[in-house]
Every structure is written in structure tokens, then in C-alpha cells.
Amino acid sequence: xxxxxxxxxxxxGETTERTPVWMMRQAGRILPEYRVVRAKAKNFVEFxxxxxxxxxxTIQPVNILGVDAAIIFSDILVIPEAMGLPYEMVEAxxxxxxxxxxxxxxxxxxxxxxxxxxxxxxxxxxLVKKExxxxxxxxxxxxxxxxxxxxxxxxxxxxxxxKAKGFLYTQPLVAHALLxxxxxxxxxxxxxxxxxxADIVQLFDSWAGILSGPMYFEFALPYIDKICEAITEVPxxxxxxxxxxxxxxxxxxxxxxxxxxxxxxxxxxxxxxxxKTLQGNLDPCVLYGDEKxxxxxxxxxxxxxxxxxxxxxxxxxxxxxxxxxxxxxFVDIVKEYKHNA
Amino acid sequence: xxxxxxxxxxxxGETTERTPVWMMRQAGRILPEYRVVRAKAKNFVEFxxxxxxxxxxTIQPVNILGVDAAIIFSDILVIPEAMGLPYEMVEAxxxxxxxxxxxxxxxxxxxxxxxxxxxxxxxxxxLVKKExxxxxxxxxxxxxxxxxxxxxxxxxxxxxxxKAKGFLYTQPLVAHALLxxxxxxxxxxxxxxxxxxADIVQLFDSWAGILSGPMYFEFALPYIDKICEAITEVPxxxxxxxxxxxxxxxxxxxxxxxxxxxxxxxxxxxxxxxxKTLQGNLDPCVLYGDEKxxxxxxxxxxxxxxxxxxxxxxxxxxxxxxxxxxxxxFVDIVKEYKHNA
Numbered sequence: 001x002x003x004x005x006x007x008x009x010x011x012x013g014e015t016t017e018r019t020p021v022w023m024m025r026q027a028g029r030i031l032p033e034y035r036v037v038r039a040k041a042k043n044f045v046e047f048x049x050x051x052x053x054x055x056x057x058t059i060q061p062v063n064i065l066g067v068d069a070a071i072i073f074s075d076i077l078v079i080p081e082a083m084g085l086p087y088e089m090v091e092a093x094x095x096x097x098x099x100x101x102x103x104x105x106x107x108x109x110x111x112x113x114x115x116x117x118x119x120x121x122x123x124x125x126x127l128v129k130k131e132x133x134x135x136x137x138x139x140x141x142x143x144x145x146x147x148x149x150x151x152x153x154x155x156x157x158x159x160x161x162x163k164a165k166g167f168l169y170t171q172p173l174v175a176h177a178l179l180x181x182x183x184x185x186x187x188x189x190x191x192x193x194x195x196x197x198a199d200i201v202q203l204f205d206s207w208a209g210i211l212s213g214p215m216y217f218e219f220a221l222p223y224i225d226k227i228c229e230a231i232t233e234v235p236x237x238x239x240x241x242x243x244x245x246x247x248x249x250x251x252x253x254x255x256x257x258x259x260x261x262x263x264x265x266x267x268x269x270x271x272x273x274x275x276k277t278l279q280g281n282l283d284p285c286v287l288y289g290d291e292k293x294x295x296x297x298x299x300x301x302x303x304x305x306x307x308x309x310x311x312x313x314x315x316x317x318x319x320x321x322x323x324x325x326x327x328x329x330f331v332d333i334v335k336e337y338k339h340n341a
Numbered sequence: 342x343x344x345x346x347x348x349x350x351x352x353x354g355e356t357t358e359r360t361p362v363w364m365m366r367q368a369g370r371i372l373p374e375y376r377v378v379r380a381k382a383k384n385f386v387e388f389x390x391x392x393x394x395x396x397x398x399t400i401q402p403v404n405i406l407g408v409d410a411a412i413i414f415s416d417i418l419v420i421p422e423a424m425g426l427p428y429e430m431v432e433a434x435x436x437x438x439x440x441x442x443x444x445x446x447x448x449x450x451x452x453x454x455x456x457x458x459x460x461x462x463x464x465x466x467x468l469v470k471k472e473x474x475x476x477x478x479x480x481x482x483x484x485x486x487x488x489x490x491x492x493x494x495x496x497x498x499x500x501x502x503x504k505a506k507g508f509l510y511t512q513p514l515v516a517h518a519l520l521x522x523x524x525x526x527x528x529x530x531x532x533x534x535x536x537x538x539a540d541i542v543q544l545f546d547s548w549a550g551i552l553s554g555p556m557y558f559e560f561a562l563p564y565i566d567k568i569c570e571a572i573t574e575v576p577x578x579x580x581x582x583x584x585x586x587x588x589x590x591x592x593x594x595x596x597x598x599x600x601x602x603x604x605x606x607x608x609x610x611x612x613x614x615x616x617k618t619l620q621g622n623l624d625p626c627v628l629y630g631d632e633k634x635x636x637x638x639x640x641x642x643x644x645x646x647x648x649x650x651x652x653x654x655x656x657x658x659x660x661x662x663x664x665x666x667x668x669x670x671f672v673d674i675v676k677e678y679k680h681n682a
Binding site: 159162165169170211213215262263283284286290293321 | 624
């Protein structure tokens with residue numbers, strides 16, 4: 001039994017007494033308390049693999065910011081690593097894979113990731129659940145298959161991901177084989193997170209927006225569909241950043257919640273998806289503004305989404321230089337807001 | 342008199358015997374001939390300022406690739422430089438401004454750019470026009486004010502431009518003062534390009550897509566509107582990359598051509614903008630594919646846009662590692678395509 005289950009009720013489409021709220025990257029560098037724990041690990045990958053430290057930073061924003069859910073601290077790139085493609089996190093540059101995928105032989109060499117390789121995540125989930133003691137739900141997550149492929153082929157972050165996108169045009173069959181393998185791994189991974197205690201899970205398709213609609217419908221959405229069909233135990237959220245052509249298609253996908261970035265128009269998406277719960281979508285840069293600015297934009301957003309089937313969040317993760325007090329202000333504004341009857 | 346004026350006729354909405362075609366960044370690193378000329382300048386900024394070299398690379402793709410227009414080789418950041426904010430181009434990192442804009446005092450110190458500071462561009466245009474000798478039209482261009490502000494405030498390229506976006510929320514009045522000054526400079530600059538011989542001009546709003554609709558309508562579109570109202574001499578094109586919420590609003594703007602990135606759906610935009618010429622929008626990554634793939638996607642695009650009010654192009658600039666022969670193939674496919682009656 002979860003004491004504050006308002007987020008889960010909103011995800012399931014039930015009426016809630018107020019709007020639930022959490023923030024992407026709430027367990028992160030905006031919190032001085034996070035930076036203290038982070039300093040105990042010798043690098044980012046070791047940090048992610050340390051279940052005790054990961055559990056500790058997962059819980060921090062619940063106490064410090066008052067959010068309605070914790071999200072397990074981890075990284076979407078644990079899946080490629082568990083499949084046999086290790087990565088490093090290079091300061092100021094981002095992730096780097098020294099080995100990448102280019103051929104069918106490369107795909108065949110990859111493993112299906114199992115809980116064995118990812119037990120540090122499920123261990124962290126169990127620690128968090130124990131510590132939370134039913135206060136708020138815990139969100140599990142994974143990268144969506146296209147975004148994971150993008151890193152495995154490109155080998156690093158990129159403005160254009162032109163190598164990964166080129167791969168879809170030049171080697172579509174290899175791409176599909178890789179996407180299948182990522183999808184199978186992701187389903188096992190999410191089910192392991194749920195078995196360990198995750199109350200809801202989210203797919204992050206961070207690089208959705210660099211694909212055209214037809215390419216997304218061929219190389220990304222079918223795999224999201226498969227994952228959503230497989231995850232029947234808890235609600236599932238799909239967040240495909242910048243895929244503005246997507247909402248009209250999501251009505252056919254068995255997801256409960258749709259995450260939106262700040263370029264998406266609340267009412268337009270609501271009209272397209274009356275039976276989904278929507279999540280988002282404040283521009284994180286609003287939190288650089290003063291109190292008046294933050295209240296204005298947050299109220300505008302709350303009004304636009306309405307009181308039903310809605311979870312307040314940002315349209316992207318918190319940026320590291322956002323003031324913790326501003327993030328807390330955002331949470332407080334949402335929690336205190338009264339919708340007009 | 343221009344011999345091949347098919348692009349200008351399409352821009353003006355006249356019927357054309359085939360679809361005109363050019364490519365963003367056609368004068369660039371994909372051409373070995375460009376790299377030879379580029380090597381003659383000691384750095385990128387010096388290269389842009391050398392009218393003879395700029396003129397030479399402007400003409401190359403007309404002869405080598407057979408495109409229906411030349412576009413003057415330059416950079417959108419010549420405007421900040423002419424306003425008093427010099428930049429460097431750092432290898433593998435992109436543009437860097439050592440001085441940035443943060444306060445109203447900073448804005449007041451900036452100049453309105455005039456042809457004096459930018460005569461190297463108008464000189465290059467005159468050289469190109471002489472050399473082209475009326476064979477094809479010459480496209481002039483400038484950055485759209487929001488994109489120029491983004492660089493002047495951020496100081497460099499960025500994945501999020503969070504500093505520049507934060508500036509809009511924290512200092513809206515300073516932002517508007519800066520945008521006014523950029524707009525005035527841009528109008529003078531485009532008029533100087535037209536006086537020197539540019540037959541059509543294009544505004545590049547490269548970072549349009551990181552603003553929400555409401556922010557774009559407040560900080561970007563009004564300045565584009567002003568520029569389009571001021572440029573009455575030749576047709577003008579607006580290309581706002583990733584601003585998927587924009588087309589519905591562009592019907593009210595006095596532009597002749599609307600550039601589209603590859604995430605935009607041709608028929609949807611055509612329905613929204615029946616009285617504009619559309620330009621775009623092949624995913625440049627298609628050109629990594631084999632001949633069959635390039636033909637397939639190019640034909641699909643040509644069919645989707647139809648035979649009227651359309652200029653074929655990519656949805657973004659050519660990437661430097663795209664094969665010159667593939668770019669030429671794209672041009673040939675467009676020129677040979679016959680629309681079904």
C-alpha cells in the first residue's frame with residue numbers, strides 16, 4: 001500500500017484531488033546533497049553501478065523537493081552495456097562507446113541483457129522501496145529502442161546522429177535485428193524492475209525528434225508498441241522528445257501516460273488523446289526566471305492541461321545549473337493549485 | 342535577365358515545367374573543389390571575409406552539381422560581428438564569442454550593422470553575379486533574429502541553448518531591445534545584398550525548434566514579420582527548423598517561400614499554406630543510402646509536394662561526409678522527374 005498514490009491514480013485515469021508532480025532529472029546535480037554522494041564514486045558509470053549510492057540519491061528529491069514520486073537513479077545506457085557494449089561518461093562531452101555496432105555480425109555478438117547483468121539496478125530498487133516505506137511510488141525506466149540504437153551505432157552523443165540515421169537508410173535489416181534485440185532486453189529489464197518494486201515505468205525516446213514521421217513509424221514506434229504490449233503489470237509512460245508527429249498515432253499504443261516536451265500544445269494533444277494521461281511539459285528554462293515568472297508559466301500550463309488525466313512535470317530534464325529552490329517552488333505551485341470548478 | 346529562372350518563378354508561385362532544386366550547404370565541404378579553396382584561408386572567419394574566395398566556392402556547385410541557384414557563401418554570424426561582437430570558429434566545436442550580451446548596457450553598446458562592415462559580402466555577391474553572367478539566380482541570406490540572439494547570448498553552440506532561452510524568461514525587455522537591433526541590421530544587410538545582385542533571400546532560423554510556440558510567437562515571429570514586410574524587392578524564404586507549430590501562423594507573414602525540415606509532413610503544410618511556395622525537405626541522411634534508396638525517397642518527396650509552388654531541397658544542410666556524387670544524383674533525380682498529369 002502506498003500512502004501518497006496520487007501519481008498512480010492519475011496514470012490510471014482516476015480522478016485526483018490535485019495534480020501530481022515530479023521532475024525529470026530530479027535526482028541530479030541541482031541538489032547539493034546529490035553532489036556530495038556523487039563525489040563518493042570515482043566516475044559516473046561506477047556511481048550508477050553502486051546500488052547504495054543510487055538508492056540514496058533516488059530518495060533525496062522526495063524529502064527535499066516534495067515530489068509525488070521517486071525515479072530510480074540510473075542511466076539509459078546500462079542496456080547497451082549489459083548487451084556487451086561498455087560506455088564511459090566523458091566530462092563535458094557525454095557518453096562514449098569505444099566499440100560500436102555496424103554490421104549484422106556485430107548485432108549477433110551482442111547478448112540479450114538479463115537481470116544478472118543489471119542486478120545493481122534491481123538491488124537499488126529494493127533498497128529504495130524499503131527506505132520509501134510506501135510513502136510515494138517509485139518510477140522505473142529504460143531508453144526506447146531507437147534512442148539506444150542511436151548511441152550504439154553513433155558511439156557518442158551528436159547534434160545530428162547522422163551516422164545512426166544513415167545506418168537506418170543503408171542497413172535497415174541490421175537495424176531491425178538490433179532493435180529486436182534491444183526490445184527483448186528492455187522488456188526483461190523493465191519486468192525485473194517491476195518485480196523488484198517499480199510501481200510505474202517510463203520509456204525515454206530522447207532522440208525521437210531527429211527522425212521523420214515515416215522513419216519513426218518504421219524504426220521506433222513498432223518496438224515501443226511491443227514493449228507496451230508486454231508490460232501489463234504496472235502503468236507505462238512513453239516520452240518521445242520532439243516527435244511532434246507522434247501523438248495522433250499513440251492512441252493505438254497500449255501506454256497509459258504520454259510525456260510531452262514544451263513545444264507540444266496541451267489542448268491539441270488532449271484532443272488527439274482523450275484516453276491517455278498526459279505528463280509534462282514546462283520549459284525547464286522557466287525555472288531560471290523569478291518567482292512571478294515561474295508562477296505565471298506553471299499556472300498557464302496547469303490550466304491548459306486541466307484537472308483530469310494529468311501529471312505535472314517539465315518538458316525535459318532539469319538543467320544542472322537550475323536553482324534547487326526554484327525547482328521546489330515549481331513543485332509547491334503545482335501542489336497548491338486549485339482548478340476552477 | 343536570368344536564363345534559368347525556374348527557381349524564381351516557383352518562388353513567385355508561377356507554374357514551372359519541372360521542379361527547381363538546390364541544396365543547403367551546397368557550397369561546402371562535400372566538394373573536394375571547395376576544400377582546395379578553403380585551404381587558401383588561414384581560418385574560417387578569414388575565409389568568409391575574403392570576397393574572391395567566397396565568390397569562387399559560391400559558383401562551384403552550379404557547375405559541379407547542376408543546381409538551379411547559387412547561394413552566396415557566408416555565415417549567419419557576420420551580423421553579430423558587424424554589430425561589434427566578433428567570433429571565432431573553433432575546430433570540431435563550432436562558433437565561439439569571447440564577449441556575449443547579458444544586460445541592457447551590452448545591447449546599447451552594439452552597433453547597427455551597415456554595409457560598411459559587411460562590404461566583403463556585397464563585394465562577393467557582385468563578383469558572383471558577374472561570373473554567373475545570368476545563368477542561374479543568386480540566393481542571399483541572413484540568420485533570423487532569434488537564432489542570432491541565441492548565439493550572442495549563449496556565446497557558442499549548445500544542445501539546449503539554456504542560457505539564451507533563460508535570458509528570454511529573465512530579461513524579456515533586454516531581449517526585445519536586442520532583437521530590434523538585430524532586425525534593423527538584418528533588413529539593412531538583406532537590402533544591401535539585393536542591391537548588390539541577390540535575386541531572392543532566405544532567413545535561417547536554425548534554433549527555432551527549441552522555443553515553445555508561445556515563446557516563438559513572442560520573441561521570434563514578430564521580427565521575421567518585420568523583415569518580410571521590409572523586403573519588397575525580391576522573394577523571401579523563411580526556414581525555421583523544427584518549429585512544427587509555425588506553418589499555421591505563416592499564412593499571415595509576407596514571405597513567398599517556406600522552408601521545411603524533414604520532420605514536417607508535406608501535405609499537412611500544403612493544406613495550411615496553399616498560397617506559399619514550399620521548399621525542402623529530404624532528410625540529408627538519405628544521401629548516405631544507395632541509388633535505389635535515394636531515388637525512392639526523392640520520388641516520394643516530389644510526389645508528396647506536387648508539381649506546383651515547390652522547390653526541392655534537403656530538410657537541412659548537407660553533412661560534410663556526404664558523397665558529392667550522391668548529392669549530384671539527388672539533383673539529377675529531381676530534374677528528370679515527371680509529374681503525372
